[in-house]
Amino acid sequence: MYDVAIIGGGPAGISAALTALHRNKSCVIISSAPEDSMLFKAELIDNYPGLPAITGADMLRSFIAHAKASGAEFLDGRATSVMPYGTSFGVAVGNDFVEAKALVLGIGASRAKGFPGEKEFIGYGVSYCATCDGMLYRNKKVAVVALSSDAEEEAEFLRSIGCEVEYFDSKRAKKFEITGESRVEHIVADGVSYPVSAVFIFRPSIAPDTLIPDLGLDGSKIVVDADMATNIPGVFAAGDCIGAPYQISKACGDGNVAGISASRYVEALAKPAEV
Ligand SMILES: Cc1cc2nc3c(=O)[nH]c(=O)nc-3n(C[C@H](O)[C@H](O)[C@H](O)COP(=O)(O)OP(=O)(O)OC[C@H]3O[C@@H](n4cnc5c(N)ncnc54)[C@H](O)[C@@H]3O)c2cc1C
Known part of the structure; x- marks a missing residue:
């Protein structure tokens, strides 16, 4: 079982992974193809400190290489459902299954509105x-x-x-x-x-409340507090999926906070309950 599973391999997810890894937590990044990240589509990025005039694809490649070099595992594929198991979560990714103590959602802006009839027939065709x-x-x-x-x-x-x-x-x-x-x-x-x-x-992504039923949303945005915690204990969210501004620096910052919060959550699970 991993300490932290991160769904989404864009700037938010990778920043969350790096942060959790630096706190000695085991991490897996579950992500659709890099080409499906918003960052990959950006022709020229010129507002990220230290990396002037870089293509989105090159920036994402270097983010991924950094995460791999820091010990993050990657699982390529689309997470289709999350099952809460009390003190852990199961994530279905095609035929694979991942279990983790905490989850970070860095799934990008939700463009997956769903077609009429789609939600009603999940599991029925x-x-x-x-x-x-x-x-x-x-x-x-x-x-x-x-x-x-x-x-x-x-x-x-x-x-x-x-x-x-x-x-x-x-x-x-x-x-x-x-x-x-x-x-x-x-x-x-x-x-x-x-x-x-x-x-x-x-689709590159799944609607957040299809992925995790009962996840608190405001329209299509995932609702989080200042610690990037959602309404479900142990589930954190970061980046474009929690709303504007839709920018790389903001996604990385959110990911950093989510990585810290997920790490603290995992540490608290390991402590004996106070009486
Ligand atoms: C054309 C364009 C130009 C841009 N230019 C700039 C710029 O110059 N400067 C700037 O700051 N920002 C720019 N942006 C915005 C920036 O790219 C985004 O704000 C940033 O990529 C958001 O990062 P994220 O990690 O939240 O989401 P994303 O980068 O969208 O990454 C989310 C990842 O999660 C994956 N995913 C989603 N659901 C699932 C699932 N269920 N299972 C597995 N994987 C999943 C997606 O496929 C994707 O790879 C631009 C965006 C575009 C489209």
Whole structure:
């Protein structure tokens, strides 16, 4: 079991990891591809102290190299759900499973609003993981909604196990609705209805309250206090996911505070309860 699991490998998550590692905590950074970080998309950064006129991609590469050199482990993939276990948390990442005493969410600004019908049918035909759920739909027709860089690979996996894939990238359709009686029966894409048994949705991120039900939100922002603590004990959040300003320095600062708070939380767990 790790001391701290960090979901999101952008500036906030990496700063949280470095901070916790410097406090002698074991850390894993669970993250989608670096290309999915906002930072990777920035052509030129000129407001980060000490690193003038650098591309976002180069800055992110050096952040990742720094975290690896400091002992952070990386698990590539999308975290799809978090399960609280009393004094620890389980995080599902595709077919992998990570357990940690504390969590830091550095998942970036939530652009994952969710389609009409999506939330209602999670577990009833809506899935975010081809390798976890694909076999249930072998020899059936499924839809793939491709909004992240790994979607084609996931669709290929579904085809390889015998699913008939109706593939929607952003060129093919922009608006989606998922419909059915008690489980998924159709996807409606730009007004056209397609009968399918399941809808696999691949986004760089998952809506925060889909990832952790009961997480306190203000709109799409995760609500935190000055210690970056959320409403769930042991869960901290940092960076763009807690709101503006959407800037690298602020994300790193938030990550630093979240890393300190998560480390203190882990230390407090180890102390015997006072009577
Ligand atoms: C084009 C552009 C230019 C910019 N220019 C500047 C600039 O010049 N200066 C500046 O200060 N800021 C700039 N920014 C903003 C800056 O990039 C962000 O504020 C910063 O990257 C936020 O860091 P973050 O760690 O909070 O989120 P992100 O960098 O978005 O990282 C979040 C990471 O978490 C991953 N993730 C999310 N959900 C999951 C999940 N469920 N499982 C696994 N991984 C997950 C995402 O894929 C992503 O890799 C720019 C942004 C853009 C888009």
